[in-house]
Amino acid sequence: MKLFADLYRRLDETTRTNRKIAAMVAYFRTAPPEDAIWAVRFLTGRRPRRGVATRQLMTWAAEQAAVPNWLFEASYEVVGDLAETIALLLPPPVRQSRRALHNWVEADLLPLKDMAPEERREVVLRAWTEMDTGQRFVWNKLLTGGFRVGVSQRLVVRALAAVSGVEANVIAHRLMGEWAPTAATYGRLLSSDTEDADISRPYPFYLAYPLEAPMAELGDRGQWQAEWKWDGIRGQIIKRGGQVFIWSRGEELVSHKYPEVRQAAAQLPDGTVLDGEILPWRAGGPLPFGELQRRIGRKSVGKKLLAEVPVIFLAYDLLEWDATDQRQRPLSERRGRLEQIVAGLGDSRLRISPTAAAPSWQALAELRRSARSRGVEGFMLKRLDGAYQVGRRRGGWWKWKIDPLTVDAVLLYAQRGHGRRAGLFTDYTFAVRDGEKLVPFAKAYSGLTDAEIREVDRFIQRNTIDRFGPVRSVRPELVFEIGFDSIRPSTRHKSGVAVRFPRILRWRRDKRPRDADTRETLAALMSATGRMAATFPQ
Amino acid sequence: MLDSGLQITPKGLYCPEGDFYIDPVQPVPRAVITHAHADHARPGSRDYLCAMPGRDLLQARLGAAARIESMAYGDRRQIGGVTLSLHPAGHILGSAQIRIERGGRVSVVSGDYKTDPDPTCTPLTPLTCHHFISESTFGLPIFKWPAYETVMAEINAWWAANRDEGLTSVLFVYALGKAQRVLAGLDPAIGPILTHGAVEKVTATYRNVGVALPATRHVDAPDTASDRTGALVLAPPSAHHPAWMRRFRKRATAFASGWMRIRGHRRRRAVDRGFVISDHSDWEGLVATVTRSGADWIGLTHGYAAEMARWLQDQGHTAEVIDLSDRPAPDRGDRLE
Numbered sequence: 001m002k003l004f005a006d007l008y009r010r011l012d013e014t015t016r017t018n019r020k021i022a023a024m025v026a027y028f029r030t031a032p033p034e035d036a037i038w039a040v041r042f043l044t045g046r047r048p049r050r051g052v053a054t055r056q057l058m059t060w061a062a063e064q065a066a067v068p069n070w071l072f073e074a075s076y077e078v079v080g081d082l083a084e085t086i087a088l089l090l091p092p093p094v095r096q097s098r099r100a101l102h103n104w105v106e107a108d109l110l111p112l113k114d115m116a117p118e119e120r121r122e123v124v125l126r127a128w129t130e131m132d133t134g135q136r137f138v139w140n141k142l143l144t145g146g147f148r149v150g151v152s153q154r155l156v157v158r159a160l161a162a163v164s165g166v167e168a169n170v171i172a173h174r175l176m177g178e179w180a181p182t183a184a185t186y187g188r189l190l191s192s193d194t195e196d197a198d199i200s201r202p203y204p205f206y207l208a209y210p211l212e213a214p215m216a217e218l219g220d221r222g223q224w225q226a227e228w229k230w231d232g233i234r235g236q237i238i239k240r241g242g243q244v245f246i247w248s249r250g251e252e253l254v255s256h257k258y259p260e261v262r263q264a265a266a267q268l269p270d271g272t273v274l275d276g277e278i279l280p281w282r283a284g285g286p287l288p289f290g291e292l293q294r295r296i297g298r299k300s301v302g303k304k305l306l307a308e309v310p311v312i313f314l315a316y317d318l319l320e321w322d323a324t325d326q327r328q329r330p331l332s333e334r335r336g337r338l339e340q341i342v343a344g345l346g347d348s349r350l351r352i353s354p355t356a357a358a359p360s361w362q363a364l365a366e367l368r369r370s371a372r373s374r375g376v377e378g379f380m381l382k383r384l385d386g387a388y389q390v391g392r393r394r395g396g397w398w399k400w401k402i403d404p405l406t407v408d409a410v411l412l413y414a415q416r417g418h419g420r421r422a423g424l425f426t427d428y429t430f431a432v433r434d435g436e437k438l439v440p441f442a443k444a445y446s447g448l449t450d451a452e453i454r455e456v457d458r459f460i461q462r463n464t465i466d467r468f469g470p471v472r473s474v475r476p477e478l479v480f481e482i483g484f485d486s487i488r489p490s491t492r493h494k495s496g497v498a499v500r501f502p503r504i505l506r507w508r509r510d511k512r513p514r515d516a517d518t519r520e521t522l523a524a525l526m527s528a529t530g531r532m533a534a535t536f537p538q
Numbered sequence: 539m540l541d542s543g544l545q546i547t548p549k550g551l552y553c554p555e556g557d558f559y560i561d562p563v564q565p566v567p568r569a570v571i572t573h574a575h576a577d578h579a580r581p582g583s584r585d586y587l588c589a590m591p592g593r594d595l596l597q598a599r600l601g602a603a604a605r606i607e608s609m610a611y612g613d614r615r616q617i618g619g620v621t622l623s624l625h626p627a628g629h630i631l632g633s634a635q636i637r638i639e640r641g642g643r644v645s646v647v648s649g650d651y652k653t654d655p656d657p658t659c660t661p662l663t664p665l666t667c668h669h670f671i672s673e674s675t676f677g678l679p680i681f682k683w684p685a686y687e688t689v690m691a692e693i694n695a696w697w698a699a700n701r702d703e704g705l706t707s708v709l710f711v712y713a714l715g716k717a718q719r720v721l722a723g724l725d726p727a728i729g730p731i732l733t734h735g736a737v738e739k740v741t742a743t744y745r746n747v748g749v750a751l752p753a754t755r756h757v758d759a760p761d762t763a764s765d766r767t768g769a770l771v772l773a774p775p776s777a778h779h780p781a782w783m784r785r786f787r788k789r790a791t792a793f794a795s796g797w798m799r800i801r802g803h804r805r806r807r808a809v810d811r812g813f814v815i816s817d818h819s820d821w822e823g824l825v826a827t828v829t830r831s832g833a834d835w836i837g838l839t840h841g842y843a844a845e846m847a848r849w850l851q852d853q854g855h856t857a858e859v860i861d862l863s864d865r866p867a868p869d870r871g872d873r874l875e
Contacts, residue, residue: 013810013811014810015808016810065679070848071849074845075678075680078678078680078842079680079800081801081802088679088800089679418802420802420805421802421806422801422802422803422806423800423803424806450806
């Protein structure tokens with residue numbers, strides 16, 4: 001545990017990439033394989049579920065620290081992180097444990113959720129008495145299910161590649177999907193033998209950045225494929241060994257959640273892998289994302305839900321064909337074969353993502369104006385001669401989203417943030433006018449600069465009207481321009497609307513609350529943009 | 539405040555029987571100053587009184603025209619109906635606790651103070667009194683400082699590692715107090731120590747008063763350009779902007795402050811490293827000092843005063859929040875320390 005906590009500290013205390021890689025390389029060279037594989041798991045964001053209720057952890061920690069509950073909570077509010085608050089408050093350890101990471105995880109952490117309450121308490125307290133502040137912090141992060149560290153999967157892969165001499169793309173591929181955290185897995189991960197036995201393993205997704213330059217700089221329109229950008233769940237269909245596996249971008253196996261896609265994919269020949277989007281779909285068009293959310297949350301899907309929210313798979317790309325990796329072939333070639341495969345299937349549940357014919361950039365820009373009424377987010381632009389790359393990359397693919405809808409809204413409630421924004425009021429609720437009243441309609445966390453956040457924080461401290469637990473209501477004085485991707489009616493929100501991806505575009509210092517937009521503005525936006533809002537039954 | 543001989547006024551803490559203010563926020567006829575930080579020593583008053591080791595620092599802060607008298611630590615002076623004396627607070631050079639005695643009753647105003655060792659100033663003298671007004675900048679149990687030697691070893695190791703990578707180490711510290719305390723613990727064998735103008739000026743004053751410090755050079759002095767790689771630069775946080783930082787092409791940055799105890803603050807500073815070192819007391823230091831005073835009334839000011847007051851009340855003390863700031867709300871997290 002000490003070794004891993006030291007690694008965490010070294011990763012956390014620097015923002016320099018080469019130091020982070022050096023720290024990981026040093027760790028992987030020293031740590032035994034049965035520990036290293038757990039480190040890989042945690043560093044790549046595969047966190048264990050929370051094994052103890054946070055309320056219990058708080059109570060036990062306050063007891064151990066001999067701090068009254070109110071003082072614990074006051075400290076938590078300042079630190080903004082439960083695991084850290086506990087680590088900072090506990091008395092010094094009584095002894096130093098030399099137990100290895102895998103032992104802590106396998107013998108203590110994972111069994112916690114099945115233990116009797118008494119035993120659970122005993123295990124947690126014993127751990128605290130044997131760890132220093134740094135170890136406790138990491139341990140608490142694992143306990144609360146909130147383990148995160150400032151390294152991307154790509155950095156972890158680079159470190160593993162440096163340690164093993166195996167190519168980074170091979171390591172990245174081996175890390176995909178589900179694997180057991182054992183020493184044997186670690187051995188296979190770093191093995192120079194490139195034989196791949198796992199038939200369910202997906203390829204790393206290729207992700208795009210938003211378009212940064214004018215279209216003209218992309219060169220000839222004819223070198224690019226333009227597809228609509230859909231608002232669903234990015235997914236990968238794998239057909240190998242007579243079985244179908246459907247993976248979400250979050251590397252979750254979701255085959256059982258989308259039986260209609262699974263049935264359609266079962267007709268694909270063995271040794272086929274498709275990249276695409278899972279979309280709720282009816283009458284030739286997509287349903288709002290909110291409908292898909294009803295299916296995301298379910299473990300099993302009932303007949304009623306299947307009928308109400310049918311889904312399809314819209315194929316974007318062909319990653320494997322005839323059991324051969326296609327990713328290095330040019331898009332034009334992959335696309336040609338993909339069109340043949342999908343057409344040959346003749347199943348309306350597995351379709352191809354249509355390309356836009358618009359022959360010039362200008363024509364494409366004009367076509368993009370119809371995006372909102374089509375229920376899409378804009379365009380994806382892909383170089384026809386490009387390969388399918390690993391992770392988020394510039395150059396080959398760009399996303400060209402439509403401009404957000406905007407309204408001017410009044411800051412009404414605020415809550416303290418976490419992590420880098422700990423202790424500052426950074427989580428805001430915004431309202432529009434409704435006659436003399438203000439109606440909250442959106443929460444937003446991002447979009448202000450650090451200096452603006454500090455200024456708003458000071459405003460909130462001085463203009464708090466009331467407190468409801470961690471939430472403060474503030475004097476309605478500040479106006480912000482709020483952007484969002486779409487708007488639709490909602491019965492779950494007081495305002496009667498739900499907006500997608502709300503964010504702060506800018507602080508309107510020139511405006512007073514009386515200048516803010518109204519509920520009628522929202523209604524007008526909804527009827528102007530909402531093909532689905534208009535047609536979908538409430 | 540009852541019977542303490544002190545009053546809270548819009549101009550600051552006032553002693554009517556001695557007719558003087560302590561760290562006034564507006565110009566007054568007579569000001570007694572705890573230490574030379576900008577939020578305690580403000581210009582415009584007619585006469586100033588401070589502890590002798592801090593006299594030059596205060597003059598530098600207030601300008602050459604300011605009329606400043608000073609007293610040695612521990613000396614007693616009759617002012618009107620009270621006896622005034624100044625005692626080391628251990629915060630920065632010349633920082634003082636202000637002791638006011640009247641008819642056998644003693645009130646102490648702590649100013650800012652710390653209990654941890656500092657080679658650049660006289661350590662805190664614990665005082666006993668009836669009324670104690672204590673700061674509480676870090677008045678929460680999460681604040682616990684590592685030993686000075688431990689932090690200095692971390693800073694020196696960071697500097698040496700940067701030097702080995704061909705980087706300049708830029709360490710942000712408050713120019714008055716923190717810079718000199720850190721400087722005193724730096725290992726000059728690692729490389730040259732360069733300073734921002736604000737730090738250089740204060741450091742010169744420290745040396746004039748006889749505080750021994752490693753050699754430094756102003757970062758823009760002739761011939762330093764070639765030395766910058768591998769050097770450690772002490773600069774105030776306000777220098778953390780592109781125009782000033784441009785001097786150092788390849789660099790690593792760090793911030794030294796008690797706030798660095800909290801990970802969120804560390805990350806928000808957008809520096810490579812945060813070192814936990816403060817010129818204020820941590821929770822244990824505050825509790826020990828307040829308790830040892832034996833005061834039967836405790837006033838708390840700055841930072842987490844409400845939390846500290848409530849905790850002391852829970853322990854059976856009479857404690858309350860004294861708002862001495864000219865701001866309507868505590869500006870947590872960004873307060874000068």
